[in-house]
Amino acid sequence: MPAFSSFDTRGYPIVSAREGYALWSPSYEETVKEDMDTWLLEQVRTVAWAGVRRAADLGCGTGRTGSWLKARGVQRIDGIDLTPEMLEKARARGVFTSLSVADVGASGLEGGAYDLVTTSLVDEHLKDLGPLYRESARLAAPGGAHVLVGFHPFFIMRVGMPTHFDGPDGKPVAIETYIHLFSEHAQAAIAAGWSLAEMHEQVIDERWIAKKPKWAQHRDCPVSFLAVWRRA
Numbered sequence: 223m224p225a226f227s228s229f230d231t232r233g234y235p236i237v238s239a240r241e242g243y244a245l246w247s248p249s250y251e252e253t254v255k256e257d258m259d260t261w262l263l264e265q266v267r268t269v270a271w272a273g274v275r276r277a278a279d280l281g282c283g284t285g286r287t288g289s290w291l292k293a294r295g296v297q298r299i300d301g302i303d304l305t306p307e308m309l310e311k312a313r314a315r316g317v318f319t320s321l322s323v324a325d326v327g328a329s330g331l332e333g334g335a336y337d338l339v340t341t342s343l344v345d346e347h348l349k350d351l352g353p354l355y356r357e358s359a360r361l362a363a364p365g366g367a368h369v370l371v372g373f374h375p376f377f378i379m380r381v382g383m384p385t386h387f388d389g390p391d392g393k394p395v396a397i398e399t400y401i402h403l404f405s406e407h408a409q410a411a412i413a414a415g416w417s418l419a420e421m422h423e424q425v426i427d428e429r430w431i432a433k434k435p436k437w438a439q440h441r442d443c444p445v446s447f448l449a450v451w452r453r454a
Contacts, residue, residue, distance in 0.1 A: 223400075223401060223402065223403060223406055224375075224379065224401045224403070225401070226378065226384060226399045226400060226401050229378065229379045229380075229382045229401070230382050230384065231381070231382030231383070232382060232383060232384065232386070232394065232396065234384065234386055234394045234395060234396035235393075235395055235396065236384070236395075236396045236397070236398055237395055237396070237397060237398070238397070238398055239304060239305070239347040239397055239398060240304050240305055242385075242387070242395065242396075242397035242398070243283070243304070243305040243307065243308050243397070244305050244306075244307045244308075245387070245389055245390065245395065246387040246397075247284070247305065247307040247308050247310070247311060249387065249388070250283070250284055250308070250311070250387075251284055251286075251311070253387060254286070254343075255430070255433065255434065257424060257429065257430055257433075258343065258371075258373075258424070258445065258446050259286070259287065259342050259343060259371045259446065259448075260286070260287075260290050261424060262371055262422050262424055262446060262447070262448035263287075263290060263369070263371070263448065265422045265448070266369065266420060266422075266448070266450060267420065268367070268419045268420045268450050268452070269338065269367050269369060269450060271291065271294035271295055271296060272294060272295030272296075273295075273337075274291070274295075274296045274297070274337045274338045275297050275298065275337055276297065276298045276299075276300070276335060276336050276337055276338075277291055277296050277298070277299045277300070277336060277337065277338040277339070277340060278299075278300050278301075278302075278329065278331050278336045278338070278339045278340070278358075278361050279291070279299055279300070279301040279302075279318075279339075279340045279341075279342075280302055280326040280329060280339060280340065280341045280344065280354070280357070280358065281302070281303055281304070281326045281341055281342065281343075281344035282301030282302065282303050282308075282309075282312055282318070282321070283303055283305075283308045283311075283312065283342075283343075284308050284311035284312055284315075285301065285311065285312030285313075285315040285317060285318065286342070287340050287342045287371075288301055288312065288315065288317050288318055289315050289317050291317075291338075291340070292317040296338070298319045299317060299318050299319055300318065300319055300320045300321075300331055300336075301318045301320070301321045301322075302321070302322050302323070302324040302325075302326070302329045302330070302331065303321075303323065303324075304323065304324070304325060304326075305323075306323055309321050309322075309323065325353075326341065326344055326348070326353070326354050326357065327348075327353025327354055327356070327357050328353070328357065329357055329361065331361055332361075333360045333361060334360070334361070334362070334363055334364075335361065335363060336361045336362055336363060336366055337362075337363055337365075337366050337367070338366060338367050338368075338369065339358040339361050339362055339366065339367070339368040339369070340368075340369050340370075340371075341354065341358070341368070341369075341370045341371070342370075342371040343371060343372065343373060343385075343446075344372075345370065345372045345373075345402055345407075346372060346373045346378070346384075346385060346399050346400055346401075346402070347385070347397060347398055347399065347400065348400060348402075349400055351402055351406060351407060351410040351411075352410045352413070352414070354410075355368070355410045355411045355413070355414040355416060355451075356414045358414070358416075358451075359414040359415045359416060359453060362453040363453075364453065364454070365452070365453060365454075366452075366453045367419070367450055367451065367452055367453070368411075368416060368450075368451040368453070369448065369449075369450050369451075370407075370448065370449050370451070371446060371447070371448045372402070372407075372446065372447055372448075372449075373385060373399075373445075373446060374423065374424075374444040374445050374446050374447050375401050375402060375403055375404070376443065376444050377440075377443055377444060377445045377446075378399065378401055379401060380440075380443055381440060381443070384396040384397065384398075384399035385397045385399055404447075407449065411449075411451050415453065415454065416451035416452065416453060417451065417452050417454065418449060418450070418451060418452075419450045419451065419452040420448075420449070420450035421447065421448065421449050421450070422447065422448045423444045423446070423447045423448075424444065424445055424446045424447070424448075425442055425443060425444050425445065426440045426441050426442060426443050426444075426445055427441075427442070430445075
């Protein structure tokens with residue numbers, strides 16, 4: 223698969239996901255644009271959110287996805303994340319049944335118990351997608367779905383921009399970023415027993431540019447994507 227270093231145009235200092243999100247947690251909510259992920263969730267047609275009794279949010283971060291799900295009728299949501307500082311923000315939302323520190327490839331959650339597994343803006347920090355898809359397949363009940371939202375590989379390659387934030391000193395810091403083409407997602411998901419049910423992509427459109435005018439230079443470039451995988 224392509225290496226991010228082949229496309230990096232920023233040269234920001236790079237830290238691990240654990241370290242990066244700990245530093246970013248105080249300002250994360252103010253810097254992540256809703257159109258990056260929640261707009262894509264609104265496009266999903268093959269998941270009846272209100273009918274989901276139990277969901278596992280892998281890499282739940284500050285709980286943005288969990289709050290979105292709860293507002294749409296999901297009854298029980300268990301979240302895991304690698305970063306305790308992000309989990310503190312999630313806990314303050316009061317929408318999760320349980321929260322724990324764990325890796326998305328080894329969540330420690332109950333197998334075969336979830337109608338829905340979600341992963342949002344996580345996969346670009348994973349060197350290997352296999353453990354994530356195997357774990358979501360382990361967690362899913364028969365007929366369950368895995369909804370994954372990711373940073374679009376085309377955007378990363380075209381713009382050469384990793385996931386990044388301004389550190390405590392005000393200077394940009396990059397979080398370790400990997401490029402996964404859609405073929406790699408397909409291979410890992412299918413190997414774990416998933417079938418693709420639905421897919422959407424978010425481009426830098428007029429709505430996006432109205433909120434972030436400096437991104438006009440990237441007009442019509444895809445920036446994020448969503449895939450719905452279904453378990454037999």
